[in-house]
Amino acid sequence: MPADPSPLPPPGSTSGQTAWDRTLRSPWRGLLEGQPVGIVGLGLIGGSLGLDLQAAGLEVRALVHREATAERARQRGLASRVATDPAVLAGCGLVVLALPLDRLLDPDPALLQALPPAAVLTDVGSVKQPVLSRWQTLLERNGRGGQAGLFVAGHPMAGTALAGVEAGVAGLFRGRPWVATPDARTEPGALALVRALAGAVEARWLTCDAADHDRTVAWISHLPVLVGAALLQAADRGSGAAGLGDLARALASSGFADTTRVGGGNPELGLLMARCNREALLACLDGYQEAIGSLQELVRNERWQELAGALLEAQRLRPGFLSPPPLPPGDPPPPQG
């Protein structure tokens, strides 16, 4: 368990490094300092986290699957120490499981064994209910019942089109939401430590119920993948069937590119989202098909005034879904329904 926040260092006591200066007054420093942070997996999220945490002056130890990845991660400086042997995590007070959802839900037994028994554990998966329940069970079954309350299900909502050891970039989490979904078992000290982690990379901290998280991201994150993928398939097939495939490709502009960006993104990620959040996604697809079907009826029946109203509604809705103003550090999460 982490200690309570230690007092902030006095002004002027720093080494003068920019990263340190920037975060001098951050409440996370006292919580995170003193023990290395472990990261399991150095893909987009793990690698970016490693870069930012080191820039903030923390020691980062990383576990990866293959030696070639470890070698490249060392060249890129993604962590202070990188190894394929889970023993690298010994001594870490916080371990971030930055694994794809499938490997997170079915982790290597050697990884489980190597996790320091007193460490706070957190993950970065885009679906939270299955992860939280799976890890609480896993820890109990492996004689680590006491550690179940130290598992904090988390979801930093940041991404690029890239994946793998080359993908990590500095500053990925700045201003982006970092959601945690604690439940009744979650120890407050463990939650505070993960909040400190999010603060160290300048993310916006939010907490909510795991089921609420999963139903919400189905709408704003998982449904758009299928919406865009269907558009790519339909435009390809429809224009191709009319002998207009080349013309469609020549005329497609930024509107088509933007609408299909996530739909034409990493297929493994899309598949895992659908598998792990299937019921919520099915409900979204029902709602979406109703919405697009209604618009089609308006076009079919030439109900132009109603179509104008629907498009105006869409225009008015969108700004509410764009990046909200950043939450000041230390503020409580916004009210959730």
Added chain:
Amino acid sequence: MPADPSPLPPPGSTSGQTAWDRTLRSPWRGLLEGQPVGIVGLGLIGGSLGLDLQAAGLEVRALVHREATAERARQRGLASRVATDPAVLAGCGLVVLALPLDRLLDPDPALLQALPPAAVLTDVGSVKQPVLSRWQTLLERNGRGGQAGLFVAGHPMAGTALAGVEAGVAGLFRGRPWVATPDARTEPGALALVRALAGAVEARWLTCDAADHDRTVAWISHLPVLVGAALLQAADRGSGAAGLGDLARALASSGFADTTRVGGGNPELGLLMARCNREALLACLDGYQEAIGSLQELVRNERWQELAGALLEAQRLRPGFLSPPPLPPGDPPPPQG
């Protein structure tokens, strides 16, 4: 009718202005020089065109609807001369009708009367078959049958989220497609003049059949508007019904923003596209609903391998729809089906 291209000016004969230098060897100069270019409407397209044509050293005369617009357009320098009196177009060898589709299809009789009888006419509307047939009929009915062959239906495919007299920006058309849809009546000299116009603003020139154009843009430009609008409506209603509307807004990230950008755009534009291209759009909506319905069936029946295949197909399709390499000036348009 425009004259044949005059010989290119000899090297070194220019005034040394950057714009002139940049286009010194362009074949468009001989065609466009000597007579002012008229622009009707100074919104996003008309205003941007005015800026670029003047930067290329051409004289631009513009007609707008309201005096307040004219005043602002003069302040912004969108044309050499701006007026609300159609007589401003006298002497123009080429007139660009940069009007919204509804006003283009039902133009002010005073505008029709004021068009110089020997001028080449072109438009910038996003639907071409109704515009081409309407203007050929209009010109015939107004005793201008000879001018019907001088009407070139055109569609510069460039845009931003903005509209109105403040929207015009320099360089909007650079590298973007400028499509013309000539038919059997179109005079080759008129087509060459509009091609010169596109060249002057560094657009990529393409020609195709008007019906092919309209069916194609339905897929890649009009369908994405309804796809994104439906996503905004569904996400708002679905998350709201579950009491998760605030959380959805807090968690929505760049993926949601991109997927809904054109769907949450200018509603008047979306409405006009749907009205003027209704049949093609309805066919696209059928194809789209089939595609999204198929994806839903894969999720519902947990056919994960097929879903992985569909998402991989989408990922492989998308690059073909991103900006193609620019066509070298003077090259023939790519083959079209």
